[in-house]
Amino acid sequence: MKPTVAPFPTTRLRRMRQSPALRRLARENTLTVDDLIWPVFVMDGKDDETPVASMPGVTRKTIDRVVKAAKEAHALGIPAICIFPYTDMAARTEDCALAWSPDNISNQAIRAIKDAVPEIAVMTDIALDPYNINGHDGFVEDGEIVNDRTVDALVKMAIAQAEAGADILGPSDMMDGRIAAIRAALESGGHQNVTILSYTAKYASSFYGPFRDAVGASSALTGDKKTYQMDPGNSDEALRLVERDLNEGADMVMVKPGMPYLDICRRVKDSFGVPTYAYQVSGEYAMVQAAAQNGWLDHDAVMLESLLCFKRAGCDGILTYFAPAVAKILNN
Numbered sequence: 001m002k003p004t005v006a007p008f009p010t011t012r013l014r015r016m017r018q019s020p021a022l023r024r025l026a027r028e029n030t031l032t033v034d035d036l037i038w039p040v041f042v043m044d045g046k047d048d049e050t051p052v053a054s055m056p057g058v059t060r061k062t063i064d065r066v067v068k069a070a071k072e073a074h075a076l077g078i079p080a081i082c083i084f085p086y087t088d089m090a091a092r093t094e095d096c097a098l099a100w101s102p103d104n105i106s107n108q109a110i111r112a113i114k115d116a117v118p119e120i121a122v123m124t125d126i127a128l129d130p131y132n133i134n135g136h137d138g139f140v141e142d143g144e145i146v147n148d149r150t151v152d153a154l155v156k157m158a159i160a161q162a163e164a165g166a167d168i169l170g171p172s173d174m175m176d177g178r179i180a181a182i183r184a185a186l187e188s189g190g191h192q193n194v195t196i197l198s199y200t201a202k203y204a205s206s207f208y209g210p211f212r213d214a215v216g217a218s219s220a221l222t223g224d225k226k227t228y229q230m231d232p233g234n235s236d237e238a239l240r241l242v243e244r245d246l247n248e249g250a251d252m253v254m255v256k257p258g259m260p261y262l263d264i265c266r267r268v269k270d271s272f273g274v275p276t277y278a279y280q281v282s283g284e285y286a287m288v289q290a291a292a293q294n295g296w297l298d299h300d301a302v303m304l305e306s307l308l309c310f311k312r313a314g315c316d317g318i319l320t321y322f323a324p325a326v327a328k329i330l331n332n
């Protein structure tokens with residue numbers, strides 16, 4: 001359908017922009033608290049939190065504090081919280097065995113949240129990097145990040161998280177074949193209602209820097225992730241990955257990072273019409289915070305605009321560190 005535009009002055013597009021009331025009536029997309037998934041960092045200890053220097057306003061929290069945060073998030077109407085673990089350097093190994101331990105910090109946090117606030121959906125991260133001595137998302141053999149042996153480990157991780165009570169599993173590792181393997185294990189393990197939000201089009205991006213500080217992976221990482229994460233120059237490949245992950249049993253797909261990749265979000269939504277999410281990553285958050293702290297940008301206005309634009313690009317929801325701050329504004 002082609003929009004009809006009669007010549008000026010019959011058509012004056014400014015007529016519909018003249019007042020808040022008309023602008024509200026004509027608005028095509030809106031941001032609501034229903035669109036938010038809040039990523040949080042969990043660490044060992046009790047009643048404590050430490051700031052992440054490159055992410056002003058974000059802290060790593062002990063489990064009791066994460067539970068408190070989950071209660072606050074639920075009270076604000078945020079539907080989901082996503083857990084990322086900070087693992088002590090000494091606990092990271094080459095075999096990554098802690099990744100599928102039922103008692104690792106993530107699985108403890110999942111249990112504690114589902115116990116205290118069962119209504120909030122808990123999302124997880126499936127990748128070996130928080131547990132891997134070399135900071136990679138997969139096992140490293142002779143300098144190569146090996147695929148199939150990693151997938152076996154990811155399946156064990158997924159099952160441990162499902163058993164802890166996770167609602168949404170988030171494989172973020174970009175190995176091939178992991179969605180099919182995880183889905184099959186969930187089905188045969190009695191976890192048929194556990195959902196998978198696949199990090200489907202995850203790019204090898206420099207915007208993850210502050211996150212790697214937050215989880216202590218920056219110093220651990222040897223080399224880069226370009227042999228498994230996507231090339232930022234590619235777009236058609238994202239569609240192949242989405243089709244593949246949907247065929248393998250993903251319920252939802254994600255594009256990551258967010259704002260520089262809105263074209264990918266739009267293509268994914270238009271091509272498949274499935275639940276589509278974007279991750280407004282740590283570097284995007286850090287840029288806004290840094291500029292706002294300098295008085296160069298209006299924090300709240302830019303936060304709201306950046307998140308609304310994900311909706312316009314076709315996303316059903318956004319993982320964002322701004323979630324509680326934006327929810328407070330939207331609720332007023």
Ligand code: PBG
Nearest residue numbers: 127129172207208211281282283
């Ligand atoms: C790791 C993982 C990363 C992020 C989410 N899960 C970092 C990476 O791939 O190196 C990045 C999130 C962010 O930057 O906010 N599997």
